[in-house]
Amino acid sequence: MGTVFDGLLRPTIAAASRSEWIEQTSQRWTVTEKVVRRFVPGESLPEVIRAIDDQRRDGLTVTVDFLGEDTIDEAGADATVQAYLELLDAMPVPASTTGEAMEVSLKLTAVGLDLPDHGHKIAEENARTVVEAAHRRGVLVTIDAEDHTTVDARLAIVRALRADFPGTGTVLQAYLRRTEDDCTEFAASGARIRLCKGAYAEPPAVAYPGRRQIDDSYLRCLRILMRGNGCPMVASHDPTMIEAATILAGEFGRAPDTWEHQMLYGIRSDEQRRLAATGARVRVYIPYGGQWYGYLVRRLAERPANVGFFLRALVSG
Numbered sequence: 001m002g003t004v005f006d007g008l009l010r011p012t013i014a015a016a017s018r019s020e021w022i023e024q025t026s027q028r029w030t031v032t033e034k035v036v037r038r039f040v041p042g043e044s045l046p047e048v049i050r051a052i053d054d055q056r057r058d059g060l061t062v063t064v065d066f067l068g069e070d071t072i073d074e075a076g077a078d079a080t081v082q083a084y085l086e087l088l089d090a091m092p093v094p095a096s097t098t099g100e101a102m103e104v105s106l107k108l109t110a111v112g113l114d115l116p117d118h119g120h121k122i123a124e125e126n127a128r129t130v131v132e133a134a135h136r137r138g139v140l141v142t143i144d145a146e147d148h149t150t151v152d153a154r155l156a157i158v159r160a161l162r163a164d165f166p167g168t169g170t171v172l173q174a175y176l177r178r179t180e181d182d183c184t185e186f187a188a189s190g191a192r193i194r195l196c197k198g199a200y201a202e203p204p205a206v207a208y209p210g211r212r213q214i215d216d217s218y219l220r221c222l223r224i225l226m227r228g229n230g231c232p233m234v235a236s237h238d239p240t241m242i243e244a245a246t247i248l249a250g251e252f253g254r255a256p257d258t259w260e261h262q263m264l265y266g267i268r269s270d271e272q273r274r275l276a277a278t279g280a281r282v283r284v285y286i287p288y289g290g291q292w293y294g295y296l297v298r299r300l301a302e303r304p305a306n307v308g309f310f311l312r313a314l315v316s317g
């Protein structure tokens with residue numbers, strides 16, 4: 001059963017994420033900086049490079065996301081591609097002998113998926129430009145999951161990219177009813193799949209409405225991915241999912257370099273370091289850039305305590 005938070009606050013916060021007025025106002029408040037910095041280490045390239053170095057010093061590896069989504073014109077999509085090319089040039093890339101591969105995460109709506117007329121084609125071409133540049137530098141690319149209306153287009157683009165660059169990964173969201181079937185397909189094709197619970201407000205026709213059902217779906221999907229030939233990327237901070245991943249990896253005889261834990265920058269950092277110290281591979285998702293609003297709102301919506309953190313920062317700011 002959903003909580004009061006699920007019933008009342010989550011839709012309110014989700015509506016706030018679409019409010020231009022709140023977005024513009026809160027981006028002007030210096031006080032929000034305190035909250036933003038917990039989840040987003042910076043807006044500029046030097047700031048994200050520093051954050052990457054900090055994580056790697058702690059024995060963690062990274063995936064980096066240039067923030068932005070729902071691009072409304074081709075110029076915006078081109079600017080996002082350019083930002084990724086600059087990021088890829090600047091990223092520290094470890095020698096291949098270390099076995100550590102850096103990664104970037106990319107949202108297709110940031111490179112044009114929602115544009116009228118040729119959005120699909122534009123997004124595919126732009127994503128290909130990023131994937132090719134990443135491949136030249138030995139960096140992996142994972143295509144993020146957005147709301148359910150974009151899943152078919154995203155998976156079609158991922159299949160096309162994987163035909164030339166099989167290392168291209170994507171995200172599957174356990175809250176979607178379709179995801180077990182998608183896991184079966186991608187696990188069989190040896191794909192890198194990041195499994196997360198899902199962060200968007202979705203209708204019950206397509207998504208499980210309750211926490212219990214979502215967790216059960218996550219565990220079923222995780223088993224499919226661990227049993228398959230690909231690289232499962234276990235994107236969760238939930239202790240149950242983290243422990244299940246370790247147990248399933250053991251059950252299917254997986255070596256530590258054939259799967260990984262993934263967590264978001266600023267969330268359960270001690271647990272990230274603890275897991276890395278056990279010899280597990282742990283990748284931290286680091287978002288950066290000026291368009292942090294949608295990302296921040298999803299982090300607040302995931303956890304009522306974060307709303308308190310936000311309000312306390314406002315009062316003490």
Ligand SMILES: Cc1cc2nc3c(=O)[nH]c(=O)nc-3n(C[C@H](O)[C@H](O)[C@H](O)COP(=O)(O)OP(=O)(O)OC[C@H]3O[C@@H](n4cnc5c(N)ncnc54)[C@H](O)[C@@H]3O)c2cc1C
Pocket residue numbers: 143144145146171173194196197198199200235236237238239241262263264267268284285298299300302303306
């Ligand atoms: C690497 C990575 C990539 C992701 N990519 C996508 C994506 O492409 N598309 C998408 O829809 N979603 C994505 N997500 C978000 C994901 O879908 C969930 O919304 C989010 O991870 C919370 O779910 P959880 O599995 O951590 O479990 P939950 O049950 O939500 O949380 C378990 C525990 O984790 C901690 N926690 C979780 N969230 C927060 C938070 N915001 N602040 C503080 N503590 C928290 C708390 O201790 C909580 O009790 C990604 C998540 C990760 C880790």
